[in-house]
Amino acid sequence: MRYFVRLGSRSWEVEVDGARITVDGAALEAHLAHVPNTPLHHLLLDGGSWTVAAQSLDGLGEGGGPRWALGAVGERVELEVVDERTRQIQALTGARPVGAGGSVLKAPMPGLVVRIEVTPGQRVAAGAPLIVVEAMKMENELRASRPGVVEGIHVTPGTPVEKGAVLVTLVAAESTPAEAPTL
Numbered sequence: 001m002r003y004f005v006r007l008g009s010r011s012w013e014v015e016v017d018g019a020r021i022t023v024d025g026a027a028l029e030a031h032l033a034h035v036p037n038t039p040l041h042h043l044l045l046d047g048g049s050w051t052v053a054a055q056s057l058d059g060l061g062e063g064g065g066p067r068w069a070l071g072a073v074g075e076r077v078e079l080e081v082v083d084e085r086t087r088q089i090q091a092l093t094g095a096r097p098v099g100a101g102g103s104v105l106k107a108p109m110p111g112l113v114v115r116i117e118v119t120p121g122q123r124v125a126a127g128a129p130l131i132v133v134e135a136m137k138m139e140n141e142l143r144a145s146r147p148g149v150v151e152g153i154h155v156t157p158g159t160p161v162e163k164g165a166v167l168v169t170l171v172a173a174e175s176t177p178a179e180a181p182t183l
Contacts, residue, residue, distance in 0.1 A: 001015070001016050001083060001084065002014070002015045002016075002083070002084040003016065003081050003082065003084070004065070004081070004082045004083075004084075004087060005079055005080070005081050006065075006079060006080045006081075006082075007077055007078075007080075012024050019031055028045060028046050029044075029045075029046055029047075030043065030044065030045050030046070031043070031044040032044075035051075039053050039054060039055055040052065040053055040054075041053075041054055050072050050073075051072065052070055052071065052072045053069075053070065053071035053072070054069070054070055054071075055068065055069045055070075056068060057069055057078065065080045065081050065082030065083070065086060066080070066081060067079070067080050068080075068081060103144075103145065103148060103169065103170040103171075104166055104168075104170075105130060105131070105142055105144075105166075105167045105168040105169070105170070106163075106164050106165060106166055106167060107133060107161040107162065107163055107164060107165045107167055108133075108140070108142070108163065109133075109135045109136075109140075109163050110135065110160075110161065110162050110163050111133040111134050111135030111136075111140070111160070111161060112133065112134045112135075112158070112159070112160050112161070113132070113133055113155045113156065113157055113158065113159045113160075113161060113167070114132040114133065114134045114139055114157060115131065115132040115157060116130075116131050116132075116153055116155070116156070116157060117129040117130055117131060117132065117141075118130050118131075118150045118153070118168070119150065119153075120150050120151070120152060120153060121149065121150060122149065122150045123147070123148075123149050123173055124144045124147065124149070124150060124170070125144070125147050126144055126145065126147050127143050127144060128143060128144045129141045129142070129143050130142050130143060130144055130150075130168050131153075131155070131167050131168055133167075142167065142168075144170065147173050148170035148171055148172055149170060149171050149172075149173055150168060150169075150170060151169045151170055151171045152168070152169045153167070153168055154167060154168065154169070155167055
């Protein structure tokens with residue numbers, strides 16, 4: 001399985017195949033074992049031995065993936081890990097992380113807009129439902145990849161949409177007034 005790991009402004013592509021790990025093309029030998037009844041893991045990495053504390057954090061990172069806090073050798077870092085599948089879904093839906101330029105949610109496939117779950121100006125949390133599109137007799141709930149404020153809704157219920165049609169735009173929550181309603 002392939003993962004994309006980001007720590008601050010640095011990122012790495014990590015491929016895991018059993019005990020063989022490849023980080024940006026460089027092969028490493030690794031073994032990870034959980035220490036029972038603790039948040040600790042014992043990591044053997046290319047001959048080195050590490051005790052690592054791992055904790056899942058609330059919310060999604062800028063790339064739309066889960067965030068983790070790792071502690072080792074007296075240091076704590078926060079990183080984001082996005083798996084290959086999530087990255088592919090983001091590419092299909094047109095979801096982009098909310099940054100200074102905002103985020104655009106696009107239709108992942110042709111379908112019919114069934115429901116709109118938000119209103120312009122509404123503050124949304126990461127993972128909040130934005131819109132429901134029916135395709136091939138299935139309802140697909142499209143969600144926010146990270147927190148933000150709804151800047152615009154470009155469709156109405158009953159609207160047929162093609163793949164790639166712009167559905168909703170978001171802006172970063174920091175760039176809007178604090179009194180925006182919370183979802």
